[in-house]
Amino acid sequence: MLRISKLTDYGTVILAQMAREPARTYSAAALAQAIELPLSTVSKLLKLLNRSGLLISCRGKQGGYRLAKPPQQISLARVIDVLEGPVAVTECSQRSGLCQLEARCAIRRQWQGVNGVIYQALERVSLDSLLNPPEASGMLGIKI
Amino acid sequence: MLRISKLTDYGTVILAQMAREPARTYSAAALAQAIELPLSTVSKLLKLLNRSGLLISCRGKQGGYRLAKPPQQISLARVIDVLEGPVAVTECSQRSGLCQLEARCAIRRQWQGVNGVIYQALERVSLDSLLNPPEASGMLGIKI
DNA sequence: TTCATATAGTACTATATTAGTACTATATGA
DNA sequence: TCATATAGTACTAATATAGTACTATATGAA
Numbered sequence: 032m033l034r035i036s037k038l039t040d041y042g043t044v045i046l047a048q049m050a051r052e053p054a055r056t057y058s059a060a061a062l063a064q065a066i067e068l069p070l071s072t073v074s075k076l077l078k079l080l081n082r083s084g085l086l087i088s089c090r091g092k093q094g095g096y097r098l099a100k101p102p103q104q105i106s107l108a109r110v111i112d113v114l115e116g117p118v119a120v121t122e123c124s125q126r127s128g129l130c131q132l133e134a135r136c137a138i139r140r141q142w143q144g145v146n147g148v149i150y151q152a153l154e155r156v157s158l159d160s161l162l163n164p165p166e167a168s169g170m171l172g173i174k175i
Numbered sequence: 176m177l178r179i180s181k182l183t184d185y186g187t188v189i190l191a192q193m194a195r196e197p198a199r200t201y202s203a204a205a206l207a208q209a210i211e212l213p214l215s216t217v218s219k220l221l222k223l224l225n226r227s228g229l230l231i232s233c234r235g236k237q238g239g240y241r242l243a244k245p246p247q248q249i250s251l252a253r254v255i256d257v258l259e260g261p262v263a264v265t266e267c268s269q270r271s272g273l274c275q276l277e278a279r280c281a282i283r284r285q286w287q288g289v290n291g292v293i294y295q296a297l298e299r300v301s302l303d304s305l306l307n308p309p310e311a312s313g314m315l316g317i318k319i
Numbered sequence: 320t321t322c323a324t325a326t327a328g329t330a331c332t333a334t335a336t337t338a339g340t341a342c343t344a345t346a347t348g349a
Numbered sequence: 350t351c352a353t354a355t356a357g358t359a360c361t362a363a364t365a366t367a368g369t370a371c372t373a374t375a376t377g378a379a
Contacts, residue, residue: 067276081327120178152292219339234346
């Protein structure tokens with residue numbers, strides 16, 4: 032598998048929707064309707080995204096949420112980080128001290144390398160490029 | 176997070192241990208002792224790896240497991256696939272028909288692209304390179 | 320000032336996944 | 350024949366995820 036959670040997935044759908052008109056303020060209800068997800072779920076995610084500084088919120092009538100930064104400056108890596116914590120393919124690849132095998136483990140460094148490559152791939156995809164794929168040579172412009 | 180399961184992680188530790196002497200036959204007990212994990216857990220993983228064709232097993236006295244292929248030919252992508260199913264960062268990035276938003280989803284193709292990049296990174300790391308990191312320019316030899 | 324609107328925060332429940340363990344069956348070789 | 354070692358299955362406990370409900374607070378317009 033190696034999967035992000037459903038909620039994080041939804042989060043990227045919400046943000047991509049907002050990136051269509053980056054300056055506009057969207058209410059939770061409007062977003063829920065646009066992307067056909069339950070209001071409660073959309074609402075929960077918007078609160079999290081707002082608390083993490085990815086959105087700017089405004090209460091009351093005409094209130095809602097808008098992107099705190101241009102879509103070019105918000106990466107998938109950041110969204111994942113905000114909604115489910117730092118990218119860490121293995122327990123040991125992000126922070127040390129969690130695995131008892133650490134000291135004797137022969138493969139930890141290499142897992143950290145893999146983690147780095149994955150992180151960089153996620154870092155390179157912005158909300159903007161989610162909506163307007165660059166279509167460059169080599170998907171995501173990464174040459175392998 | 177974006178994490179593989181603990182069991183899959185253990186699986187790579189087991190296989191890396193076996194890759195040190197690829198021709199040798201290891202009993203489950205010997206491996207459990209070498210990598211300091213419970214025999215029951217190691218045993219469970221060895222059965223799964225064997226059933227998937229990554230190992231060759233032999234019962235009885237002097238029995239045990241050995242790698243079915245040279246360490247160069249076993250990739251992390253394959254190990255993950257065997258122990259926790261195909262790499263699929265989002266529900267929709269591997270197989271279609273699971274998400275109701277699919278038809279209208281603006282970002283599915285791009286998630287599939289991200290998935291592809293991650294898969295290729297995992298494909299490029301073999302048991303051999305886990306133990307003997309290539310140390311090439313750009314981690315894993317992938318230029319970004 | 321009042322009130323409908325909209326977000327803020329929190330807590331809770333249900334579900335699904337993961338991890339760990341136990342038990343029985345079967346094959347091997349000395 | 351028997352100790353050794355894998356094969357298969359099923360079960361339990363722990364953890365993580367998803368979804369929902371409820372109360373509090375801020376805003377702007379009638």
